Amino acid sequence: MKIKDLEIVKRQQLKEKPSEGVPFGTTFTDHMFIMEYEEGRGWHDARITPYSPLTLDPAAMIFHYGQTIFEGLKAYRTEDDRILLFRPEKNFERLNLSGERLSIPPVDEERVLEYLKTLIELEKDWVPSTPGHSLYIRPFIIATEPNLAVSPSKTYRMMILLSPVGPYFPGGLKPVTIHVEQEFTRAVKGGTGMAKTAGNYSSGYQAQAGAKKAGNADVLWLDGIEKRYIEEVGSMNIFFKINGEVVTPALSGSILKGVTRMSIIEVLKSWGIPVTERRIAIDELYDLYEKGHVEEAFGTGTAAVISPVGELNWGDKKMVFNDHNIGELSQKLYDTITGIQTGRRPDEFNWTVEVK
Template sequence: MTANELTIVKSTNLKPKPEKDQIPFGSTFTDHMFVMDYAEDKGWHEPRIVPYEPVTLDPAAMIFHYGQTVFEGLKAYRADGDRILMFRPEKNLERLNRSSDRLSIPPIDEDEVMNHLEELIRIEKDWVPATDGTSLYIRPFIIATDPNLAVAPSKTYKFMIILSPVGSYFSGGIHPVKIKVENEFTRAVKGGTGMAKTAGNYSSAYQAQSNAYKEGSADVLWLDGIEKRYIEEVGSMNIFFKINGEVVTPALSGSILKGITRMSILELLRDWDVPVVERKISIDELYEAYERGEVEEAFGTGTAAVISPVGELNWQGKKMTINNHEIGELSQKLYDTITGIQRGNVEDPYDWVVEVK
């Protein structure tokens, strides 16, 4: 057996699966997980699928002290005929390596990991729920494990993939949400880690999000960290606006995550001949367009919700009510198309779905 040959250890204590109408989001985990280690003299080695279990780390492991970690999020869906489909998984592995490069983490072999991921899902296929709006959430992540307090990149790492059956992100279907425009805190700046999917980007947003919740908003709209003028992202989602017939989304500037759903939305809109542009857009420009009655729709995009319509934006005491708090026609069409492709109910001319056979 070579150091890179996959080994499989099956669990002898299988867990009960959640009832189809009682699947929480992100707190139930399957019977097995994928693990692979890295050392400077071996590279990535000993890929294995083992029973899901706690991880033991040295208290000095660098992940605890300096946050050197990256992660991804994607989903598997149960389609007609009991087929298991993943949505553009190769893009998630590409992005994982881009994030790793920014965090000085050695790259994985994307093709090799894709094969291991498919094997893990084959083993756990009974965990993929079938109810509408449900899926199997896939969380790949890498953590620094070197027991060393020196401020430098780790010399050892652990790469893992865990799986979680999840219910619909929205109970009762998608519905427009209220968003607070954040003026005090900063999410990221060009040259920082905003373009990487790394833990600190999310925990540093908690305080702003907590303040937004207290004010009745579901999330925050982040502005750029330099001028506090230009729109960037909503929470963990990219953002789109339909203004006077044209769809506008902030251009990737080095501080914005390159979302897989964002990419798919742009490809769909261009294929449908809907005017769409990636550019800088300021909150002042958006408000002026709103005052002229030109802001027709707004929506966030991401793996968890796919499309999250925005019904209201609150900025410095000014309230922007969008499309009368109703889901826009374009938002609904995009949601129906992408979720239909993900579940195999809508033709996939783009080869976005990968079937796990």
């Protein structure tokens, strides 16, 4: 696809690139992508501009009724200096799925991917070459109509921000301790849990603060109805290796359809390792754990790729997986996925998209 309708305004004086070790999500590149939507006119005025503040009416609907969706993906620099995206079409597909739930008009997925590629090409010097580093990509859409009526906005803005980031675990993969949340709920069937929308995230802060106070890195969310079935860990999907079989919660309507999650499932299948998407009750997991059947546990997401879980605290019960060490399969999955993402391994699934 050739992009003809994209205006590009370049910054005169480029920023200094940050040194390594800046915290996640705090440094942004020189430029950003913007596009506007107006009812009756559709998406228009796509442009790349210098990274700059956003000016909105204080009555803009995003501030009052939370009509907004976002995505998160990364660009990686290969050893031979190419720039790769990892299944970006899946992110824009999910952006539109989220948009449907939040009554936000869909974007043209292919076109937006071309816009993103143009932006990254312009910012290619920002894609880090240090191993484990990458360029985090944050597309998002916000409702901009200045109106306090509780109804969908007639205008929207889409933006894409780019932020160079270091490794999630600077010292290498490290199993974390997780609190099984029994009081607070992340999402429920019929709600917005399957959508990547802002309100799903801040609603978890109170539980996360409680978990951290008690020495845990994050929370494991249970379903909102029975408070029994495992859903997600922090803002990642979760997997368990049980008796040689890999199990992950089925997409129930309240779980995010992770791109890393689906990739892990496909990789496991290609290796002939049995993988099942099903309901897993926390009491079933504990039972299996007590019998010595739970071999590994790990979260999956764009930020960490694989985040091994070393310990689960469920009320006064504790489960320790693989003696707080990284499981063999967790490590192999991490190496495989990051290998494909960074071009160190052959992309046999045809998942990467090169930015030229």
